Amino acid sequence: MATPGMVLIDALRKTASNLRSGAYYAWGHHGGCNCGNLLQVVTQLSKEEILQYAHTGVGEWTEIAEEYCSVTSVPLGLMMTKLQEIGLTPTDIHNIEYLEDRDVLNALPGGFRWLKRNQREDVILYFEAFANLLEEKLLQQVPVEALLKESMNTPVQEAFTT
Structure with a gap:
């Protein structure tokens, strides 16, 4: 499972929001x-730039993730590095492409169900459930004392204006 972190959580939510707002989506397109x-x-690359980089490797994202070598200097390696830097593993990348992670599917609103990998609404649900699951895990990692200390040092007025 991915390493929980705010960058990954925000990226998953932003992706879901973009898709909900009509961003280009085509399951068979490396960039879309x-x-x-x-x-x-x-x-911050376009779908066309991602497609160009993806064509430096062989296969779909799941195969590219499995063949990834952290030592390579191929542009595709840079993209895999970016995904790993925000906390994803090759297994996570496979699961994102096929909407298969059981923990994420168990966290769906209404409970577990299978989703279709090439359905925009299912992808949005998956990204949102994944973000929520990671956020819960991240909050479990934060000691309660640190949260209390931080809240004690932040004036109430400031907490509501930032």
């Missing part, structure tokens, strides 16, 4: 599929 849309958020 599930991982392609996430990469657009993470790298």
Whole structure:
């Protein structure tokens, strides 16, 4: 499972928001599929640039993730590095593309169900559930004392204006 972190959580939510707002989506397009849309958020590259980089490797994102070598200097390696830097593993990348992570599916509103990898609404649900799951895990890692200390040092008025 991915390493919980705010950058990853924000990227998943931004990707879901972009898709909900009508961002280009085509499961068979490296730059416009599930991982392609996430990469657009993470790298600030266009779908066309991502497609160009993806064609430096062989296969779909799941195969590219499995073949990734952290030593390579190929542009595709840079994209895989960006995904790993925000906390994803090759297994996570596979699961994002196929909407298969059981923990994420169990966290869906209404409970577990299978989603279709090439359905925009299912992808949005998956990204949002994944973000929520990671946020819960992240909050579990934060000691309660640190939260209390931080809240004690922040004036109430300031907390509501920032």
